[in-house]
Structures are given as structure tokens and as C-alpha cells.
Amino acid sequence: MQHPAVAIGVALASAGCYAVAAVLQQREASRHASDAEISGLALFGRLVRRPRWWVAVSATVVGALLHLVALRFGPLTLVQPLGVSALVLALPLGAWLVGRTVTRGEWAAAGAVALGLLAILSLAPHHARPPEVSDAALGMAVGGCALVVGLMVLVSSFFGHRAGSVLRAAASAILFGLASAMARLLVAGSGPWVLAALTCAAAAVAGMVLIQMAYRDGGLGAPLATCTLVDPLSASVLGVVLLGEVVRVTPLEAVLGVVGLALTAAGLTVLSRHAHKPLPAPVPVP
Numbered sequence: 001m002q003h004p005a006v007a008i009g010v011a012l013a014s015a016g017c018y019a020v021a022a023v024l025q026q027r028e029a030s031r032h033a034s035d036a037e038i039s040g041l042a043l044f045g046r047l048v049r050r051p052r053w054w055v056a057v058s059a060t061v062v063g064a065l066l067h068l069v070a071l072r073f074g075p076l077t078l079v080q081p082l083g084v085s086a087l088v089l090a091l092p093l094g095a096w097l098v099g100r101t102v103t104r105g106e107w108a109a110a111g112a113v114a115l116g117l118l119a120i121l122s123l124a125p126h127h128a129r130p131p132e133v134s135d136a137a138l139g140m141a142v143g144g145c146a147l148v149v150g151l152m153v154l155v156s157s158f159f160g161h162r163a164g165s166v167l168r169a170a171a172s173a174i175l176f177g178l179a180s181a182m183a184r185l186l187v188a189g190s191g192p193w194v195l196a197a198l199t200c201a202a203a204a205v206a207g208m209v210l211i212q213m214a215y216r217d218g219g220l221g222a223p224l225a226t227c228t229l230v231d232p233l234s235a236s237v238l239g240v241v242l243l244g245e246v247v248r249v250t251p252l253e254a255v256l257g258v259v260g261l262a263l264t265a266a267g268l269t270v271l272s273r274h275a276h277k278p279l280p281a282p283v284p285v286p
Contacts, residue, residue: 007074008121010066011082017063019089022224023097024056025215064204071184076239077247080180081232084117084264087224087271105270112267119260123249131189131243138185138192141242142199145178145234153210165218168210169226175207176227177234181242189243225268 070079088110095102149171156167182200185191214223239245249257 003073004078007070007072007079008082010073011070011079012085014063014066014070015083015086016089017059017066018083018086019093021056021059021063022086022215023090023094024052024059025212027052027097060208067180068183068187071180072187075245076181076184076243077236077245078121080177080235080239081117081120083231084113084228084268087228087268088113090224091271109267109270112263113271114267116260116263116265116267119256120264122260123247123253123257129244131185131191131245133185133189133191133196133242135192135195137242138195138199141181141238142178142195145174145203149174149206161217162222165214165216165223166226169214169218169223170230172207172210172214173227173230174234175203175210176231177238179203179207180231180235181238184239184243225271229265229268 067079091106091110092102152167152171156164156171159167179200182196182203185196186193186200211223211227240247
């Protein structure tokens with residue numbers, strides 16, 4: 001049963017949980033910013049020993065459960081773009097944690113993100129038929145995403161901390177988008193459920209590992225902005241191509257969507273440049 005208003009409300013609550021999780025994850029991951037040799041599962045192993053990181057994980061779990069509920073009541077192309085609001089919600093929280101005031105420029109950028117998001121959502125379908133996916137189509141989608149993510153992670157190792165963190169954040173966003181597509185299939189559609197469930201779990205865990213590495217090397221702003229923008233884009237592509245969600249727009253609506261995307265991207269760029277610089281580690285971590 002489709003209830004777009006319920007889907008939007010629950011998706012916004014989910015974004016709030018993800019905002020809290022992102023700020024706390026970056027704060028903990030940044031404590032290891034000087035440990036360049038620690039990466040991947042080694043970094044993950046350090047983080048699991050920190051209580052605040054588990055608070056972030058709890059917020060992520062709650063956000064994920066709310067996201068599943070939202071996907072039950074609305075299509076992926078409607079629910080996923082609302083994740084962009086996580087960066088706007090993280091803005092005052094991240095500033096509060098480091099004891100600074102949010103600037104007018106940052107609020108203006110947040111407003112641009114909000115307006116752009118509204119324009120994009122006005123084009124998203126509010127109803128969609130239950131997705132039906134064949135084994136072959138799902139296998140091709142999973143394989144394609146895995147290949148793209150693998151190449152991005154490989155290329156990121158040849159760049160510096162900032163560029164590498166952006167690439168890893170983008171790779172994690174593709175994985176999160178894939179996990180959301182699988183979640184939509186599981187809660188509202190039909191298809192190879194075992195493969196979808198395994199893919200959902202694996203993509204979520206791998207995405208979590210990659211985003212920790214991105215937060216450690218690039219702070220909160222650039223990785224979160226990248227992840228927040230690429231996640232709904234990748235999920236929307238999967239929603240249209242794999243799940244069969246149809247987006248019908250007139251030429252005027254297409255222009256509105258492009259303007260909304262430009263506003264959102266511009267706002268995210270400003271926030272990533274001027275907000276949420278990497279946090280210093282006040283106490284060395286053994």
C-alpha cells in the first residue's frame with residue numbers, strides 16, 4: 001500500500017538519525033587521522049572499541065529501520081533523495097560539537113539544498129507498482145555496481161587524502177544506494193530474495209567501512225556531501241533501471257529538475273568547503 005506522505009515523514013526522520021550518526025562517526029574516525037597505515041578493517045577494528053562510535057552505529061540502525069519503513073510506503077525514487085537533508089541536519093550539530101557558530105553562508109547553502117531538494121521531489125513518482133526483478137537482471141546490477149565500486153576504491157589509492165576520501169565516499173554511496181534498492185525489493189516486491197538480502201547486507205557493511213575511511217581522511221564535509229549527493233542518484237538509477245519505477249516529466253519539469261539538482265549540488269559544495277573541517281584528536285588513541 002502506497003502512502004507518500006507517510007514515506008516522506010519517515011524518510012526525514014531517518015535522515016535525522018543518519019545526520020547524528022555521520023557527525024559522531026567522523027568525530028571518532030578523525031581521532032585516527034594521523035594513523036595513515038591504519039585503513040579498512042583495521043580502522044574498523046579500532047572504532048568498535050569506542051563507545052561513541054557505537055552510539056553512531058545505533059543511530060545508523062534506527063535510521064536504516066526507518067528507511068525500510070519509508071520504502072514500504074513509497075518508491076525508491078521518492079524516498080532516497082530525502083537523504084540529502086542529512087547534510088543540512090548535520091550542519092548545526094557538527095558546528096555545536098566543535099563550539100562554533102554556523103555562518104550565514106552555510107545557512108544560505110543549506111537553504112539552496114532544501115529548495116533544490118523540493119524541486120527534485122516534485123518530479124519523483126509518488127506511487128509505483130511493486131517491483132519484480134529476475135535473477136539475471138539482479139545479478140547484472142550487483143555485478144555492475146561491484147565493478148564500479150572496486151575500480152573507484154582502486155583509483156582512490158593513487159590520490160591524496162582529500163581526493164581519495166571523496167572517491168571512497170562516492171563508492172560507499174553507490175553501495176548504500178544498492179542496499180536501498182535491495183531493501184525496496186525485499187519489503188515491497190518480488191524476486192530472488194536470498195540474493196537480494198545477502199546483497200543488501202554486504203553492500204551496507206562494505207559501505208560503512210568505506211565511509212569510515214573517508215571521514216578519517218577528509219573530515220565530515222566533503223565525504224558527507226559526496227555520499228549525500230551520489231547515494232540518491234545511484235539509488236534513483238537503480239530504481240528506474242532495475243525496479244521499473246517510471247519517471248514521466250514534461251520539458252518544463254525537466255528544466256525544473258535540472259535547476260533543483262544544480263541548487264542542491266551548489267549548496268552541498270559550499271557546505272563541504274566551509275563546514276565540518278576535520279576534527280583534531282584531543283587525546284592520542286593507543
